[in-house]
Amino acid sequence: MHLKSHPKKITMKKLIIPIVLFSGSFMMAQEEKQEKILGDFDGNGTKEYVDAKVTDCSDECDGKCETTIYFSDKTIKSFTIAPAKGGAVYNLGDLNGDGKDDIGFYPNWCTSCWHPFYVYTLSKTGWKPLVPSIATHCNQWEADQFPIRKDPKKKGNVIITTSKWENEDIKVISKSVKVN
Numbered sequence: 001m002h003l004k005s006h007p008k009k010i011t012m013k014k015l016i017i018p019i020v021l022f023s024g025s026f027m028m029a030q031e032e033k034q035e036k037i038l039g040d041f042d043g044n045g046t047k048e049y050v051d052a053k054v055t056d057c058s059d060e061c062d063g064k065c066e067t068t069i070y071f072s073d074k075t076i077k078s079f080t081i082a083p084a085k086g087g088a089v090y091n092l093g094d095l096n097g098d099g100k101d102d103i104g105f106y107p108n109w110c111t112s113c114w115h116p117f118y119v120y121t122l123s124k125t126g127w128k129p130l131v132p133s134i135a136t137h138c139n140q141w142e143a144d145q146f147p148i149r150k151d152p153k154k155k156g157n158v159i160i161t162t163s164k165w166e167n168e169d170i171k172v173i174s175k176s177v178k179v180n
């Protein structure tokens with residue numbers, strides 16, 4: 001009896017330890033992915049991190065709700081988007097072929113499923129929109145239809161995918177637009 005119960009205990013221990021380790025490293029990877037986006041946003045050949053912080057915004061989105069995009073390389077100007085209760089920052093790659101990675105921003109907000117998607121590029125005078133803000137509905141995101149990407153068929157163009165309220169329905173429409 002005594003001998004039989006012993007191996008069972010050892011097996012239990014072996015099973016538990018790898019599970020704890022796995023979930024721990026998985027959480028770390030998730031956090032890292034959300035917090036640090038790497039890219040060469042000023043085109044100087046060195047990659048820097050981009051991050052976002054929100055100021056003056058309650059859980060109910062009361063306040064100024066300004067979100068500032070800033071960089072680990074402090075020579076790159078930060079810029080502010082409002083209203084946004086934080087949001088997701090994307091490195092979109094170099095969409096317009098100027099040697100600089102471009103930035104996408106999808107703001108968090110408390111109401112509505114309609115949120116704009118912003119695309120920014122660094123010009124000599126500072127950050128400016130590469131294209132007008134793209135209207136997106138949460139259905140579009142759930143369907144995994146990302147708002148902007150390089151047009152693989154036409155050099156200097158991007159494909160913009162936007163949501164539109166049409167005939168009492170939400171339609172997702174894509175079109176090719178020249179950006180360079």
Ligand SMILES: [Ca+2]
Nearest residue numbers: 040042044046
């Ligand atoms: Ca850089």
Ligand SMILES: [Ca+2]
Nearest residue numbers: 094095096100
């Ligand atoms: Ca660019």
